[in-house]
Amino acid sequence: MTDNQSTKKRVFSGIQPSGNLTIGNYLGAIKNWVAEQHNYDNIFCVVDLHALTVPQDPQVLFQKTREVALLYLACGIDLEHCAIFVQSDITAHSELTWLLNTVTPVGWLERMTQYKDKSAKQESIGTGLLDYPVLMAADIILYDTHYVPVGEDQKQHLELTRDIVLRFNSLYGDTFVLPEVLIPKAGARVKGLDDPTAKMSKSSDKQGHALHLLDPPKVLRKSIMRATTDSENRIAFDPEKQAGVTNLLTIYQAITNMSEEAVLNEFDGEGYGTLKKRVAEAVIETLEPIQKRYHEMAADPAYIEQILKEGADRIRPLAEHRLYVAQKNMGIRK
Numbered sequence: 001m002t003d004n005q006s007t008k009k010r011v012f013s014g015i016q017p018s019g020n021l022t023i024g025n026y027l028g029a030i031k032n033w034v035a036e037q038h039n040y041d042n043i044f045c046v047v048d049l050h051a052l053t054v055p056q057d058p059q060v061l062f063q064k065t066r067e068v069a070l071l072y073l074a075c076g077i078d079l080e081h082c083a084i085f086v087q088s089d090i091t092a093h094s095e096l097t098w099l100l101n102t103v104t105p106v107g108w109l110e111r112m113t114q115y116k117d118k119s120a121k122q123e124s125i126g127t128g129l130l131d132y133p134v135l136m137a138a139d140i141i142l143y144d145t146h147y148v149p150v151g152e153d154q155k156q157h158l159e160l161t162r163d164i165v166l167r168f169n170s171l172y173g174d175t176f177v178l179p180e181v182l183i184p185k186a187g188a189r190v191k192g193l194d195d196p197t198a199k200m201s202k203s204s205d206k207q208g209h210a211l212h213l214l215d216p217p218k219v220l221r222k223s224i225m226r227a228t229t230d231s232e233n234r235i236a237f238d239p240e241k242q243a244g245v246t247n248l249l250t251i252y253q254a255i256t257n258m259s260e261e262a263v264l265n266e267f268d269g270e271g272y273g274t275l276k277k278r279v280a281e282a283v284i285e286t287l288e289p290i291q292k293r294y295h296e297m298a299a300d301p302a303y304i305e306q307i308l309k310e311g312a313d314r315i316r317p318l319a320e321h322r323l324y325v326a327q328k329n330m331g332i333r334k
């Protein structure tokens with residue numbers, strides 16, 4: 001963030017360090033952050049407190065938090081235009097969550113699809129899993145955010161954030177900016193290669209499910225060549241009848257920035273083998289330079305610590321100010 005950017009609209013987004021980042025995280029979120037970063041005043045967070053809503057190995061969580069931040073940079077996040085930081089380094093996120101909890105009906109949270117999906121997989125459901133969208137609302141509104149670029153799965157949480165802002169502002173006076181969601185045209189919902197009816201997820205450890213940003217080319221190629229397709233032998237965007245082929249076309253379209261029409265023209269008369277081969281080439285070509293930059297930066301662990309500290313120090317005053325205004329409006333500060 002530079003001074004002359006302060007007139008630009010603010011963008012905020014984040015990713016949980018809950019596994020190895022996937023091509024879904026890249027196409028649904030990071031690629032668009034990078035493409036639009038010059039137009040906004042950006043803050044990108046590694047949301048480690050969110051990752052704690054399901055069980056994590058403490059050492060792995062610490063290491064993945066640094067890995068995600070390094071991947072932001074390796075994918076092209078430019079510190080001239082963006083601050084990056086770790087959520088737990090700014091305590092205002094947790095403090096504002098408590099205040100927002102007091103205006104958020106439990107029924108709003110129980111309706112969230114992600115809560116329903118993730119709680120179905122747990123034997124014992126932590127309160128944090130239910131409260132996840134309130135923490136997400138706090139993340140966003142602490143920084144007077146105008147736009148939140150995310151994949152389609154997060155749209156419902158953004159709607160909830162807006163409901164919380166509207167309720168808080170009507171109860172306690174104008175306190176928070178009402179944020180808007182930004183969803184990419186292509187790549188907003190990348191599906192699992194093994195099961196193209198389900199979202200590709202970084203926390204899944206199923207073989208052949210995801211393409212991870214740090215997978216070696218051999219692994220990427222193998223996963224794509226084994227991706228589930230169908231017996232229609234027709235290359236078309238048809239999510240109902242041909243979910244697997246549509247998913248491969250979607251990945252190809254999003255990664256190459258081509259139109260649907262241009263993609264279909266390219267594969268006119270071709271078979272699934274050619275489609276998979278070209279998707280693999282495009283994915284590998286995109287990820288190779290990202291992996292190279294990642295490994296160069298990861299060689300010096302102090303580098304990312306310094307960047308994360310500077311990021312948090314730079315934006316903490318924004319968060320503390322907005323928290324103070326909320327506390328004052330609620331009657332707990334002078």
Ligand code: AQP
Pocket residue numbers: 014015016017018019022024025026027028029149150151152153154187188189190191199200201202203204
């Ligand atoms: N499959 C996907 N297609 C497009 N966008 C996706 N995103 C995630 N999966 C896809 C986007 O990536 C960002 C990071 O999301 P997150 O880490 O906060 O959690 P998530 O949405 O629940 O992502 P994952 O990868 O599925 O994580 P786990 O497995 O831990 O739940 C968001 O912008 C999201 O939309």
